[in-house]
Amino acid sequence: MSKRILVMDAHAVGMLGVIRSLGRAGYSVTACATSGRALGLHSHYAQDVAVHPPYSSGDFASWLEDYISERRIDMIVPSEGFLHAVRDCYERFVPLLPDAVPKYVWEGCMSKVDSDAILRAHPDGAYNLPFSAVLTGAHELEALESSLQSEASPFYVKGDAGKGLGKVGKAVVRRCLSIAETLDAVAELLPNYQAVICQGHAPGRKVGVSLWRHRGEFRAESMTLGIHMNPFHGGMMSLRETFWHQSLLEDAKRKMELLGWEGVAMMEYKWDPDSDRFWFIEINARYWGYLHLDLYAGKDFPRLQADAFFGSIGSALGPPPQGIRCRYLFPADIGHVLSLLRSDESRWSDRLRTIFEFVLWSLNPRCHADLWFPRDRAVYWRAAFDFFRR
Structure with a gap:
């Protein structure tokens, strides 16, 4: 019988990527969310689904314990909301969490206030900070x-x-x-x-450094460069491509070590291509919204982490194939266009160019889509229907 894995926050596009990665690897995946409308609950790769009480309710922890016992769950892929919800009883669930860290470590990494203080307390951690x-x-x-x-x-x-x-x-x-x-x-x-x-402001383009650190050793790595943001002036990367910058990668790894983080994380940076300077913005100590690009590039972080949890350690080191692009169309890339059209900070030339580029990207057959995933394309149409319905 395949191992049963509970994936939390199945409404998030990054966790949908986790469901797909683990499902196609042969794991028995339960997609879990607070609403039956969550996209991950309708994925072909979810063998089971669960709708749980809100994290803010006093019923979530007891519901979780009962569900784990009844369904014999072997592993949980947590989210940030999940960890905050089980803060008072975290130790009970540690045996089911891959690359689990002490409570004070994840609390520090998931706090922008604390993580900034931790890095500035180390001489080499204070470099490249805005x-x-x-x-x-x-x-x-x-x-x-x-x-x-x-x-x-x-x-x-x-x-x-x-x-x-x-x-x-x-x-x-x-x-x-x-x-x-x-x-x-x-x-x-x-x-x-x-x-x-x-x-303060850091100029340039957004870069995401995807890392998996297992028992003190980095086992998987990848990098993402933002093409479009939603909103356009600096939100999530709605359109992005594979990227590589060795010194930036080394800085991200060192900062992750100083923060004491084990497991997966996306280290967020801004990079100025003119000066080649970069600035660390924050650690996202969980699975990230850009995960599908990593999957298309052959960097299968969720499968690697789950395999290691069950005793089979692999790796995916080195640069990803260059020139791979991926887009989150509904609603993110449409949101990129709308945010620019509505902004007083943009010029008419910027707006016309953005509309033109949007059409070209929509016609580009070599650009992957987060939701248009092999054997799971019904999720794309569901997202499109929900978007236009709203």
Whole structure:
């Protein structure tokens, strides 16, 4: 009998990639979400599905224990929301989590505030970081205002889910175009968080470094370069391609080691092709939204991690094949176009070029699609129907 794996947050496109990777490898996958409409629950590669109580309810942990016992689950692929939901009983589920780390490690890695502090405490960890300031109270606003005078906008004010003062916090990112707007955002968020972080702008293009670290050794690696963002000025990479930059990769690995993270993560960077400088933005200590590009490039992170959990350790090191491109059309790449068309920051020439490029990419047969996956293409049409229905 194949091993039974529970994949959380099946609504996320990255976790849909996990379901597909594990399912085609022969594992018995249960797709799990809070809503029956989650895309992953309708994947051909999900042998079973489960709809669970909201993470914010007091019923989730007991539901999870009962489900694991009844269905004899062998492994859980966690999400960030899952880890926060089981924080108080985390040790009970550690035996089912691949590359499980101590609680203080994942809490630090999933906090932009804490991970920034950890890296800045090490001499080699503080390299390639943009300006940042952590604030815990309104009394620090004056000092922040003074610090921002020498920095270029925009600024980014971020609140961590784990630092929220409610029962279940929410991750928030505010993009601010002026110092006054930044101070207002900080003042608005501070009452709801133990601390917030303000980060400065890093120019250039977004880069994702996909890594799997197992028992202290890096076993898989890949890199992604953003072509389109949603929103256009710096959101998720709705259209991206395989990429390689050796010194950036080495920086990402060193930072992951300093943070103490084991398992999979996407290290987010900005890279300026003109100067060849790069800046570390944050660690996404979970499966990432760009996973399908890695799968198309032969970097099968979920299968490798699951195989190692069950005793068979493999690897996928070295550069991915170059020139592979992948797109998340509904709603992300359409959102890229709409965000640019609606923005006061864009020129008419930018808008016309974007529309033209969108049509060309739509006609390009060599560009893969996240949802148009072999033997699982009904999910693409479901997403398209839901998008236009909304």
